[in-house]
Amino acid sequence: MASTSGTPGTTGPAALPRASVRLRRRLLGGVTALSALALTACGGGAFGTGDGRTTITYWLWDANQQPAYQQCAEDFENSQSEYRIDVQQHGWEDYWTQLALGFVSDSAPDVFTNHLSKYPEYVTRDLLMPLDDLVERDHLPLDIYEEGLTELWTGEDGARYGLPKDWDAVGLFYNEDMLREAGLDPAQLQNLTWNPEDGGTYEDVIARLTVDENGVRGDEPGFDKHHVRTYGLWMQGAGGDGFGQAQWSMYAVSNGFQYTDTNPWGTHFNFDQPAFQETMTWWQHLIEEGYSPAFAVQDGQQSADQMAAGNAAMAMDGSWMTGTFTGIEGIRVGIAPTPIGPSGERASMSNSLADSIFAGTDHPEGAWEWVKYLASPACQRVVGEYHVVFPAITEAWHVAQQKFAEEGIDVSPFTDQVEQGTTFRFPITEHAGEISALLIPAFEAVMSGAPVDSLDEVNEEINGLFEED
Amino acid sequence: MTAVAQPAAPAPQDAPRRTRLRPGGRRRPLNPGRLLAWAVLLLFLLVTIAPFLWMLRTALSNNRSLFTEPNSPLPVDFTWGPLQRVFGTASTEEAQAEGGSGASLHFWVYLRNSLIVSTLITVGQVFFSACAAYAFARLSWPGRDKVFFVFLTALMVPPVFTMLPNFVLIKELGLLNTYPGIVAPFFFMTPFAVFFLRQFFLGINRELEEAAMIDGAGYYRIFFRIILPASSAPLATLGILTFINAWNEYFWPNLVGQKDGVRVLTVALSAFRTATPNTGPDWAGLMAAALVAAVPTMLVFLAFGRKIINSIQFTGVK
Amino acid sequence: MATITGGAAAATPVPRPAAHPPSNRRRRETRAALVFLAPAALGFLVFFAWPTLRGLYLSLTDYDLLTAPEFSGLDNYRTLIHDDVFWNSLWVTLEYVVINIGVQTVVALALAVLMHRLTQSTVIRGVLLLPYLISNVVVALVWYWMADFNLGLINQGMDWIGLDRIGFFGDENWAIPTIALVNVWRHMGYTALLIFAGLQAINRDVYEAAAVDGANERRIFFGITLPLLRPVLALVLIITVIGSWQIFDTVAVTTKGGPVDATRTVQVYIYDQAFTRFNFGYASAISVALFLILAFVAFAQLRLMRAGESDQS
Known part of the structure; x- marks a missing residue:
């Protein structure tokens, strides 16, 4: 360098010696620009908050609940001056992969809606903040929630990893007009029976409600199963990523199936048992008969949309979809309970969500304040008012029930299951990420026509995960 | 590779002339074959x-x-x-x-991020690659060809292979969710850019360079005053392509730039989709x-x- | 420096060394080279060389990105050999590459020849290039919508002409061809332009001579154009094939690997394992495998291209 800059008396203008200086400056400039940006980027993470508040990021997956929680966030922001809440929604099918990426790339939300089937794995990876000390410090009452919900969020290690926010059940949504056209009475739907051999009265109704393009019904001669206009029962997804919560869990369990050896903390899955595989065979049979759409047809489609478009007469779905179904314009939608199975009882999965704090959060205190607010009667009453889901606080879910009733919607098909004790829990186990990665393609394959006993192999692989421990 | 030094630069200029000269050219009557060809196009x-x-x-x-x-x-x-x-x-x-x-998309923020990221990558990559290409093409120094060969081997390494360890590196450096983290792996060079520019630099007439030397210009002045101006076409080409690719990149910014403040448009769009x-x-x-x-x-x-x-x-x- | 101005002055450009003590100049030249090379070398060492070594090492570990990697020897590779999903992903990717590259090359060649024979219009070339300027993510979204089973334009059209609807992204057999064709759409104009440039470079005398001989279009194409175009085609293939193997974006925004594993390409599988299943070590092992495959493909292609070059002379 020195040799060039020390060159006097050349023909060129004075600019010449500066060339190298400029180069050096440019090189340095590049590096400086990078580091300068690093600084601004770190500081500029939160934008649009000129009021000096700290932003707490909150994730949920159900768009229907977003307005309710947005309201809670607003109320929370008005109740204190330190924190601002950024509510973000990611659809269920991307939620967990986005969250996992967030954990490893330092971009996970401070607080997020957590799921029973997922949280044990996060506990073993130290991704969740234990809340016991905080609960104790702030003297949080835990007896205001529906019975049994708080215990679900106590990990295998005895620590508490979430405060319950809601509970749910599944039921059968049906198009009342189509029902009457088919000569059926809504009252008939309240006591349907099901078995894996011939599908019972449940399958009779499904067949009756199925209509082909020539107007022939599924239980009439000449029915063309390849050109169906309205399916008796719509299906949404194959259930691989939610243990068939709204797909097949209600049939399998009413047929005597148990997911795992024990629940919670089971270490052995039972997808290879006859009680389960019979159910899946029957499920495939619905598609073969043309009563339900093939997997390729229903992939990515929402049951409620299909009912709105007249493509579906009935759909099994969760209580959290009640508002969406009953809100369809131009159609009267009713709700029936899940059918009674060979066990002589109905079955409905009942899940309960909670809000958890990411252990790597930069704002543990703010995150806790927000979680505490989410779990408080103030917020849960708001959620009840919006009546999308049943809040975890007993008093608050009665508000939701009341709101539904005011609109003429009877939600007893869901609440009865809870009150009559016919619900069962999500399997709570380790290895959730691996399990759903294995189950999703496996169930999609079965729904696309693969032999049901192909599940034996997957079951073995899943059980292998627990043996490695 | 032999064709490199005879760039296509003149092609666009004499294109119209060629049209006239080509058999038939534009005045050929529209026979059925031609009509069909137009229909397909x-x-x-x-x-x-x-x-x-x-x-x-x-x-x-x-x-x-x-x-x-x-x-x-x-x-x-x-x-x-x-x-x-x-x-x-x-x-x-x-x-x-x-x-x-x-x-919702914080559109303006993401637009700004995409602009910053793509511009930084383009400027850094083209400039530093040009520097390296100059060293490989116009300067002689011991071990040059061996080093160049080593650089070339990087062409064979698929991006996905380096992305995983690079992610770990960026994480360790604490640069996740920062502009430098998103830009860094592309900022200093890509083997293709170095290779591409070297080919052009090799073809530049030595006489200019020698004349400048005689006038007392150093390597730096030659680089900035002769080599770069003489290669404005390939530099612009590389710049444009680099910018388009940087703008459209998804895999890497999706890994290291999830946070709103640095999220680029492609990543934001896929998040909007979810x-x-x-x-x-x-x-x-x-x-x-x-x-x-x-x-x-x-x-x-x-x-x-x-x-x-x-x-x-x-x-x-x- | 002084030596230059003072010394061999007005001389016509002589071969470089003569003018001054070689060793001095050599030293300065080497030093300059080092300065020019420094940033790129830094980038090379930090973001290419080091990660390559590290990737190899990580493939021998059990690593979840949250806690320190643990050395596990060849465990990952043993798992890999028995991993049906991995072998399936290779197969799926290959299927994608064949359809994508095959169709794309033929279509682009046809487009280039059409343009060459019919028009010099920049507007037409510009329009054909448009899709290339839009990101993969946008392109994927647009086609995902147009190919939607119920509401998409394509299925509506098929309905209208009396064909059965197709679950383009939802059907196991259709998903990969669909994604391959979507990317053909994005790249065909770009590839056509590359080939078009090659066509323009062909000496027009050749055509004139052929015309004088009374050769028809078909003979001109197969007898003259195609052989002369071989080097350009080889180059185009090298650029596109390697990229095609790393298909990720389109899958990530549409099918995410499903239905079943029909679109779980190698890179999608690597991403799944590394970033959503906490198996970073295993993902590294898969990427080593992909690396080896691509190295082989590139090597084979280079040989092919060399064959093309000798053809030209």
């Missing part, structure tokens, strides 16, 4: 354009009404709603009333977002269209 043009029109049409439709007139070439139940959802000027309730989710309402995808909102994300490149194209076309043909011949 127009069909391709239609296939190219149609999705853009459909995107526009959907972006101005009410998502809730889309299924009522799925064939209509015009927006169904015209509304600015989807665009408002994208820009975040619609409330969650308004958005959901039209079948959207409550999610924010589906329970009643099925918000197609109108998605198309509005896609449209909005495509507008900046469209503008660049309108401004530099001919240059971009020539650039790409340029790389083709070499």
Whole structure:
């Protein structure tokens, strides 16, 4: 360098010696620009908050609940001056992969809606903040929630990893007009029976409600199963990523199936048992008969949309979809309970969500304040008012029930299951990420026509995960 | 590789002349074969354009009404709603009333991020690659060819292979969710850029350089005053291509730039896609977002269209 | 420096060394080279060389990105050999590459020849290039919408002409061809331009001579154009094939690997394992495998291209 800059008396203008200086400056400039940006980027993470508040990021997956929680966030922001809440929604099918990426790339939300089937794995990876000390410090009452919900969020290690926010059940949504056209009475739907051999009265109704393009019904001669206009029962997804919560869990369990050896903390899955595989065979049979759409047809489609478009007469779905179904314009939608199975009882999965704090959060205190607010009667009453889901606080879910009733919607098909004790829990186990990665393609394959006993192999692989421990 | 030093640069200029000279050329009568050929070409043009029109049409439709007139070439139940959802000027309730989710794009922030990231990558990569290419092409020093060969081997390493360890590195450096983290792996060079520019530098006439030397110019002055100006065409080509690629990159910024403050458009768009309402995808909102994300490149194209076309043909011949 | 101005002055450009003490100049030149090379070398060492070594090492570990990697020897590779999903992903990717590259090359060649014979219009070339300027993510979204089973334009059209609807992204058999064709759409104009440039570079005398001989279009194409175009085609293939193997973006925004594993390409599988299943070590092992495959493909292609070059002379 020195040799060039020390060159006097050349023909060129004075600019010449500066060339190298400029180069050096440019090189340095590049590096400086990078580091300068690093600084601004770190500081500029939160934008649009000129009021000096700290932003707490909150994730949920159900768009229907977003307005309710947005309201809670607003109320929370008005109740204190330190924190601002950024509510973000990611659809269920991307939620967990986005969250996992967030954990490893330092971009996970401070607080997020957590799921029973997922949280044990996060506990073993130290991704969740234990809340016991905080609960104790702030003297949080835990007896205001529906019975049994708080215990679900106590990990295998005895620590508490979430405060319950809601509970749910599944039921059968049906198009009342189509029902009457088919000569059926809504009252008939309240006591349907099901078995894996011939599908019972449940399958009779499904067949009756199925209509082909020539107007022939599924239980009439000449029915063309390849050109169906309205399916008796719509299906949404194959259930691989939610243990068939709204797909097949209600049939399998009413047929005597148990997911795992024990629940919670089971270490052995039972997808290879006859009680389960019979159910899946029957499920495939619905598609073969043309009563339900093939997997390729229903992939990515929402049951409620299909009912709105007249493509579906009935759909099994969760209580959290009640508002969406009953809100369809131009159609009267009713709700029936899940059918009674060979066990002589109905079955409905009942899940309960909670809000958890990411252990790597930069704002543990703010995150806790927000979680505490989410779990408080103030917020849960708001959620009840919006009546999308049943809040975890007993008093608050009665508000939701009341709101539904005011609109003429009877939600007893869901609440009865809870009150009559016919619900069962999500399997709570380790290895959730691996399990759903294995189950999703496996169930999609079965729904696309693969032999049901192909599940034996997957079951073995899943059980292998627990043996490695 | 032999063709490199005879760049296609003259091609565009003498193109019109060639048209006239080519047998038949433009004045050839329209026989059936030619007519058919035109028909096929127009069909391709239609296939190219149609999705853009459909995107526009959907972006101005009410998502809730889309299924009522799925064939209509015009927006169904015209509304600015989807665009408002994208820009975040619609409330969650308004958005959901039209079948959207409550999610919004902080469009201007993402646009800014995409611009910063793409510009930094382009400027850094082209400049530093040019420096290296100069060292490989015009300077002689011990071990030069061996080092160049080592550089070339990097061409064979697929990006996905280096992305994983690079992710770990960026994480360790604490640069996740910062501009430097997103830019760094592309900032200093890519083997292709070095290789591409070296080929051109090799073809530059030595006489200019020698004359400058005699006038007392050093290597730095030669580089800035002779080599760079003489290579403005390949530099522009590389710059344009680098910018387009950087702008469209998804895999890497998706890993290291998830946070809002540094999120680029492509990543934001896929996040917007994941924010589906329970009643099925918000197609109108998605198309509005896609449209909005495509507008900046469209503008660049309108401004530099001919240059971009020539650039790409340029790389083709070499 | 002084030596230059003072010394061999007005001389016509002589071969470089003569003018001054070689060793001095050599030293200065080497030093300059080092300065020019420094930033790129830094980038090379930090972001290419080091990660390559580290990737190899990580493939021998059990690593979840949250806690320190643990050395596990060849465990990952043993798992890999028995991993059906991995072998399936290779197969799926290959299927994608064949359809994508095959169709794309033929279509682009046809487009280039059409343009060459019919028009020099920049507007037409510009329009054909448009899709290339839009990101993969946008392109994927647009086609995902147009190919939607119920509401998409394509299925509506098929309905209208009396064909059965197709679940383009939802059907196991259709998903990969669909994604391959979507990317053909994005790249065909770009590839056509590359080939078009090659066509323009062909000496027009050749055509004139052929015309004088009374050769028809078909003979001109197969007898003259195609052989002369071989080097350009080889180059185009090298650029596109390697990229095609790393298909990720389109899948990530549409099918995410499903239905079943029909679109779980290698890179999608690597991403799944590394970033959503906490198996970073295993993902590294898969990427080593992909690396080896691509190295082989590139090597084979280079040989092919060399064959093309000798053809030209």
